[in-house]
Amino acid sequence: xxxxxxxxxxxxxxxxxxxGFLGRxxxxxxxxxxxxxxxxxxxxxxxxxxxxxxxxDPTSPAGDPNSCEYWRYCGIDGxxxxxxxxxxxxxxxxxxxxxxxxxxxxHNPEDGKDYVISYNDCCGKSPCGKCFCNRNEDDKPIYYxxxxxxxxxxxxxxxxxxNSTTAIVLGVATEPDR
Amino acid sequence: xRHTCGARIIGLLAIVVCxxxxxxPAPARADxxxxxxxxxxxxxxxxxHSVWVSDGVNERIALVDLDTDDMRGMVDGxxxxxxxxxxxxxxxxxxxxxxxxxxxxxxxxVVTSYGPGSLTPEGxxxxxxxxxxxxxxxxxxxxxDDDRFLxxxxxxxxxxxxxxxxERRSFAGEIETPGCSLVYGAGARRFLMFCGDGAxxxxxxxxxxxxIRKIRSERFFDPQVDPVxxxxxxxxxxxxxxxxxxxxxxxxxxxxxxxxxxxxSLVSDGERAAExxxxxxxxxxxxxxxxxxYALMHQGGPHSHKDPGREAWVYDLERRERVDTIELxxxxxxxxxxxxxxxxxxxxxxSRLYDWALSMTPLGVASLAxxxxxxxxxxxxxxxxxxLAIYDARSGQYLRRVITGNMTxxxxxxxxxxxxx
Numbered sequence: 001x002x003x004x005x006x007x008x009x010x011x012x013x014x015x016x017x018x019x020g021f022l023g024r025x026x027x028x029x030x031x032x033x034x035x036x037x038x039x040x041x042x043x044x045x046x047x048x049x050x051x052x053x054x055x056x057d058p059t060s061p062a063g064d065p066n067s068c069e070y071w072r073y074c075g076i077d078g079x080x081x082x083x084x085x086x087x088x089x090x091x092x093x094x095x096x097x098x099x100x101x102x103x104x105x106x107h108n109p110e111d112g113k114d115y116v117i118s119y120n121d122c123c124g125k126s127p128c129g130k131c132f133c134n135r136n137e138d139d140k141p142i143y144y145x146x147x148x149x150x151x152x153x154x155x156x157x158x159x160x161x162x163n164s165t166t167a168i169v170l171g172v173a174t175e176p177d178r
Numbered sequence: 179x180r181h182t183c184g185a186r187i188i189g190l191l192a193i194v195v196c197x198x199x200x201x202x203p204a205p206a207r208a209d210x211x212x213x214x215x216x217x218x219x220x221x222x223x224x225x226x227h228s229v230w231v232s233d234g235v236n237e238r239i240a241l242v243d244l245d246t247d248d249m250r251g252m253v254d255g256x257x258x259x260x261x262x263x264x265x266x267x268x269x270x271x272x273x274x275x276x277x278x279x280x281x282x283x284x285x286x287x288v289v290t291s292y293g294p295g296s297l298t299p300e301g302x303x304x305x306x307x308x309x310x311x312x313x314x315x316x317x318x319x320x321x322x323d324d325d326r327f328l329x330x331x332x333x334x335x336x337x338x339x340x341x342x343x344x345e346r347r348s349f350a351g352e353i354e355t356p357g358c359s360l361v362y363g364a365g366a367r368r369f370l371m372f373c374g375d376g377a378x379x380x381x382x383x384x385x386x387x388x389x390i391r392k393i394r395s396e397r398f399f400d401p402q403v404d405p406v407x408x409x410x411x412x413x414x415x416x417x418x419x420x421x422x423x424x425x426x427x428x429x430x431x432x433x434x435x436x437x438x439x440x441x442x443s444l445v446s447d448g449e450r451a452a453e454x455x456x457x458x459x460x461x462x463x464x465x466x467x468x469x470x471x472y473a474l475m476h477q478g479g480p481h482s483h484k485d486p487g488r489e490a491w492v493y494d495l496e497r498r499e500r501v502d503t504i505e506l507x508x509x510x511x512x513x514x515x516x517x518x519x520x521x522x523x524x525x526x527x528x529s530r531l532y533d534w535a536l537s538m539t540p541l542g543v544a545s546l547a548x549x550x551x552x553x554x555x556x557x558x559x560x561x562x563x564x565x566l567a568i569y570d571a572r573s574g575q576y577l578r579r580v581i582t583g584n585m586t587x588x589x590x591x592x593x594x595x596x597x598x599x
Contacts, residue, residue, distance in 0.1 A: 100335050126281055136481045141408045142312055143359040143372035144401050145335055152258070152311040155334055160257050160311050161281040 056110045063110075068133035070167075072117050075104030075137045077149035078165035081122050083131030088167050091122035096158045097166070098123055102146050104138050105173045114173040120166045123154035128164040221251055221295050223268075226551035226595025230262050231559065231566070232315050233584035239272075239591075241297075242582050244555055244568055249583045251297045258311035261318070264593040265325045265344065268294030273319050273330050275309050289328060289342050305340045305349050308332035310359075315460060315545070315589025317360040317408045323599065324366045327387050331361045331371075339369065341387040350387025355379055358394075360408050362417060363599065364431035370417065372408065376401050378429065378436050398438040399427060407456075407483070411464040411471075412599050413495065418464065418471065420444065420456045422483045426471075426498075442498045444473050444491065453477045457485040459561055460545035460589055465554050465571060466597045469495040472504075472556060472571070474546050486542025490556065492574070504574035506543050508536035509558055510565035515583045517565060543567070545589060550596025559587030566590070 056063030062071045065088035066080060072088060073080070085092030098121040106117050140147035154162045227244040239260050241250040253262065256274035263271040270292040278284040287309045288302040310318055310333035319330045327350065328342040337359050341350040355371055358379040364370040371379040376397035384390045399406045399421065406427050410419035415432035425441040445454050454475055456462070461474035471494075474487030492502035510532075511518040521531045544561045548554050554571035564584040568577045 124282060134484070136484055139481070139483075140401060140405050141372070142310075142314065142317075143408065144374050144405065145333075145359070150313045151333070151335075152313075155311075159277070159282065159285065160275060161277070 054108070054111055056108070065167075066131060068131070068135065071108050071110075072106050072115075072167035072169070073133050074106040074135055075102075075117070075139055075149060076119055076165055076167060077134045077136060077139065078119075078121065078132070079128040079163070080131035080133060081128075081164040081166045084122075084128035084164040086122060086164065086166065091120075091166060092125070092128070092164060094125060095122040095163050096124045097121070098153045098158045099156060101153045102148055102151070103170065104147075106137075106167075116170040116173050118166075118168045118170050119149065119153075120168060121153040121158075122163045122166065123158035124161055125163045127162055221297055223295070224250065224594050226553075227549050227555055228592075228594050229547060229549070229557055229566075230591040230593070231582045231584055231587050232259055232261055232589035232591075233564075233582075233586055234259055234561070234588040235585035238584075240582050240584050242566070242580060244549070244557065244566075244580055247578075247580050249581075252583075253292060253297055258309075259313065259315055259588060261315050261589055262591060262593075263319050263321055263328060264591075264598060265321065266598075267325070271319075271328055271344065273305070273309055273328075275307070275311060289330070291344075291347070301347060303342050303347055303349055305330060305342060306332065306352060308334050308338065308340065310337075313459070314360075314408055315591075316410075317362065320361045320363040320369055322365070322367050322369070322383065323363055327367065327383055329361045329369045329381075331359065333359065339371075339381065341383065343387050353381060353389045353392075355381070355392075362410065362412070364417075364436065365415075368431065370429065370431060370436060372406070374401065376406075380436055393435055395436055395438075398429075399441075407461070409459070409461055411462050413464050413466045413469070414597075414599070418462065418495075420462055420473065422455070422480075424450070424454070424456050444475075444493070444500075453479065455482060455485075456487075457483050458487050458544045458546075459484065460547065461487065463546050463548040463556070464495070465548045466550060466599075467552070468554075468572075470501075470548075470571070471495050472546055472548055474543060474558075476542075486544050486560070487546075488542070490546060490558070490569075490574075502574055504556065504569060506558055507533060507567050507576055508539075508541055509543060509560045509563055509567040509587070510579045511536065511541060511562075512564035512581055512585075514585075515564060515581060517579070517581050519565075519579065545587065547590035547592045549592045550594070550598075552596075557590050557592065559590055561586050561588050563587060 061067040061069035065082040082088045091097045101120045104117050139149045142148050230239045232239050238252050238254045240252045256276040272290045275287050285307045287305045287307045290299050290302045293300045310331045330340040332338045337355050339353045343350040358371040358373040362370040367383040369381045376399045378395040380393040382391040404421045404423045406419045406421045410417045417429040419427045424444040427441050428439040430437045458474045463472040473491045475489045475491050476485050476487045478485045490504040494501045543558045545559045547557045548571050556569040556571040558567045564582050566580045
């Protein structure tokens with residue numbers, strides 16, 4: 001049953017044309033009870049990995065860039081580029097990173113500091129359909145663009161076709177997030 | 179002996195009768211007439227319980243009759259969420275974005291029109307390739323109240339409006355709106371926009387579609403403290419916008435400038451303490467003639483403004499009081515237009531097994547709408563399913579599920595059966 005549900009949800013997700021919707025469907029179909037376990041299982045299956053300097057243990061959800069609980073994803077709304085051929089800092093092959101985006105502030109549990117995170121979208125290919133995350137911390141409506149994750153940030157030269165999202169550290173947050 | 183002979187005769191007669199029945203030539207029946215190839219149904223006038231439902235996967239809107247459960251037809255859009263704009267003459271206008279090679283190539287933005295009684299495109303108006311694309315089913319295009327001009331929100335990320343003259347079927351011009359986004363109808367030649375500092379921008383057009391006045395109001399909310407959602411509904415000359423914390427901001431657009439009433443709360447202090455919040459993709463609907471407001475409510479934390487709802491709370495807009503609560507069912511799960519529903523004919527409690535299974539997933543209600551007739555239906559949908567759940571909007575009684583044929587039901591528009599504004 002789980003395999004069928006997973007197949008259905010992935011098939012749906014592959015056909016999505018908007019950021020988000022069917023990724024959440026996948027998350028929904030897999031089953032609420034199972035969802036929290038998946039990142040852990042994935043992290044364990046990945047085997048031992050060395051933590052990047054200043055980053056949390058990659059075998060923990062807060063340190064796994066393929067987990068929605070990864071610390072940088074506190075405000076994300078989209079498919080993780082790290083699950084789609086890219087990394088949390090780079091876009092999948094053949095896509096183009098949006099030049100403009102919104103920024104959030106996330107707390108790094110490893111060093112206890114808050115960082116400004118830039119959620120640049122990867123554009124030019126249809127939605128990835130894998131690892132949809134929607135945490136919405138500090139998200140604001142569209143009329144407040146610098147804080148809105150409902151905007152498709154694929155625009156301008158990169159085109160409007162959304163694929164996935166990165167989470168890039170811009171620096172330490174030096175003042176309250178407003 | 180005589181008896182035996184009579185029986186033989188009767189038996190023989192029976193055989194003859196049966197044989198004549200079995201082997202007699204069939205009575206002549208007329209052949210089926212040859213049928214014409216290429217016939218396409220016209221679109222009959224949609225009834226009051228017809229709704230257009232946006233599909234974020236198939237990039238279209240589907241017309242569904244909620245009384246007969248029939249999908250009546252569909253209109254394809256382009257990249258982004260497809261949403262219709264409906265004029266009083268029965269036309270549908272769709273802002274669209276396309277690329278010459280699917281997901282790449284030359285971008286072209288157009289407004290495509292569909293005449294009454296037809297879902298065949300009757301024409302299109304090219305517009306600047308700047309149309310904003312986001313996850314909102316509402317607020318990206320608006321009609322002037324006289325149906326003359328269509329305003330389309332642009333974001334590059336510089337913000338502006340593209341104005342289309344629907345009478346002349348031409349692009350009338352672009353209006354710069356720095357710092358202000360989205361667009362809502364607000365009078366014969368007026369539009370309302372939200373600005374990033376919590377103010378409203380008032381854009382007034384002349385007969386050529388040029389901006390003759392742009393007025394920026396005082397701030398009527400603080401987006402840093404309690405942002406107002408873009409997901410508003412209109413009744414007459416008043417727009418109702420909910421805030422993240424459940425305050426309703428009323429914007430009166432009847433005068434020369436917009437006016438703002440003191441916000442009122444959807445939730446009591448106790449309900450707020452219990453973390454009842456409004457949330458979802460289309461969390462608000464209004465039945466205009468009765469003045470009933472429907473709000474999609476859930477219990478959640480401060481970042482849950484997009485979470486699906488568990489209940490629809492019903493308010494009397496005149497008294498600004500809650501008058502009813504409708505416990506919502508999951509709209510149901512579909513795959514490729516097929517309902518996954520099972521067990522409805524089983525014995526209780528097994529007949530509720532499907533509802534129970536759905537209640538265990540976050541496949542919840544993200545959008546609601548209400549038809550505008552005198553026997554209104556409340557329509558709820560999920561962004562992860564092609565199924566709608568239908569309720570009697572007056573009693574709150576759950577009626578049934580309706581399959582739209584969509585992969586997702588992202589937005590629901592109910593433009594028939596009553597006032598459209």
